[in-house]
Amino acid sequence: MRRELGMSLVLVVMCAGLWISNPDFLGQSNVVNTTRQISMLGIYALGMGLVIITGGIDLSIGSVIGLTGVLIAKLSSSGMGCLGYPLWFGIPVALAAAVLVGLLQGLLITRLKLQPFVVTLGGMLLIRGVSQAVAEGGTLSFGDSPFLGLANGGLLRVGRDAVIPYPLVIFLAVLAVGAYVLHFTVLGRYMYALGGNRDAAEYSGIDVTRVEVATYVLSSTLAGIAGVCYASYIGQMSQQVGIGYELYAIAAAVLGGCSLRGGEGSVVGIVVGSAIMRVIDNGINMFQVRYSDGGIARIWRLNPNWTFIIIGAVILAAVVFDQVVHVVQEKRRTRRAGAPAPPDPRPVEAPPAAGAG
Structure with a gap:
């Protein structure tokens, strides 16, 4: 937990700095x-973190998010070109499609021994193409559907805003299940074992294929749940929604302590990494410096065009930090393995004299 605590401290310092810069940062x-x-x-x-812990990667989750929203809009919206089915039909169908994507990708990776990077990269493009075909290259709007209240509503309303938005409730439920699966079940231990040493896990009797398929199904399912939230939040869907989201997920997981080599990571760390990514995103808009120019009060703000520069730098810094940590740990293990054994503190007894009875 040392790395998680360190990143939590970084998060607190960032929030404090943004609040000092702009008190509106802590506005309701x-x-x-x-x-x-x-x-x-x-x-x-969290889904991306599970895949990374097993030593894989899932580049398709952004497209799955977009596909889920597009399917819900196509099936349950009353707009032009939509089918107008009730939400209780559209949402389960869209989530089922997300589960199917994870299952198919997991089977391709395990049964045909294909590289996860190649499979999920192809899946990313294919799924985005399906979304474009479903939306017919345009935008599907939810209009004034009650579905919009899922992301924009919440509990304990104070003024115009709900203090506890519904996505937070869903997130907490997902965290509880994810923490239980990863840290308190046999499947979770198998995920760590698979990421730590795949051959050793296979030789120890672990059904590596089943564990890996289950991981990709979980990743795609969680992307589908996120897609439901994003569709409700945005209010309209197209094939453009979800582009680049997988990069945010990878950055959040790596910042939270998930090693790209596999076998390391925690749910707490992924939460902290996600918070850091969104605080950075929000901080680019909120950060300001007040100064006086010839007696005139002025405010300097970060250029919004720097957003991807800053986020890209954070991702690179996280990967470099992960590499440095592993190099240092490897050198320590090498020194310990080559160090001479400590002397035995027990006194050496003299051999008995010849002829002694």
Whole structure:
């Protein structure tokens, strides 16, 4: 937990700095919206974290998020070109499609021994193409559907905003299940074993194929749940929704302590990583420096065009830090293995004299 505690301290320092820079950072509206964004990112970042822990990668989750929203809009919206079925039909169908994507990708990776990077990269493009075909290259709007209240509503309403947005409730439920599966079940131990040493896990009797398929199904399912939240939050869907989301998920997981080599990571760390990513995103808009120019008070703000520069730098820094940590740990293990054994503190007894009875 040392790395998680360190990143938590970084998060606290970032929030304190942004609050000092701009007191509106801790305003009710900004806190609620940032919490909502952290929750939606955290849902699918948890799925990405599970895959990374097993030593894999899932580049298709952004497209799955988009496909889920497009299917819900196509099936349950009353707009032009939509079918107008009730939400209790559209949402389960969209989630079933997400589960199917994870199952198919997991089987391709395990049965045909294909590289996860290649399979999920192809899946990312294929699924995005399906979304474009379903939306017919346009945008599907939910109009004034009650579905919009899922992401924009919440509990304990104070003024215009709900203090506890519904995505946070969903996120907490997903976290509880994810923490239980990863840290308190046999499946979770198998995930760590698979990421730590695949051959050793297979030789020890673990059904590696089943564990790996289950991981990709969980990742795609969580992306589908996040897609439901994003569709409700945005209010309209197209094939553009979800582009680049997988990069945010990878960054959140790596910042939270998930090693790209596999075998390391925790649910707490993924939560912290997700919070850091969204605080950075929000901080680019909120950070400001007040100064005086010839007696005139002015405010300097970060250029919004720097968003991807900053986020890209954070991702690179996280990967470099992960590499440095592993190099240092490897050198320590090598030194310990080569160090001479400590002397035995017990006194050496003299051999008995010849002829002694």
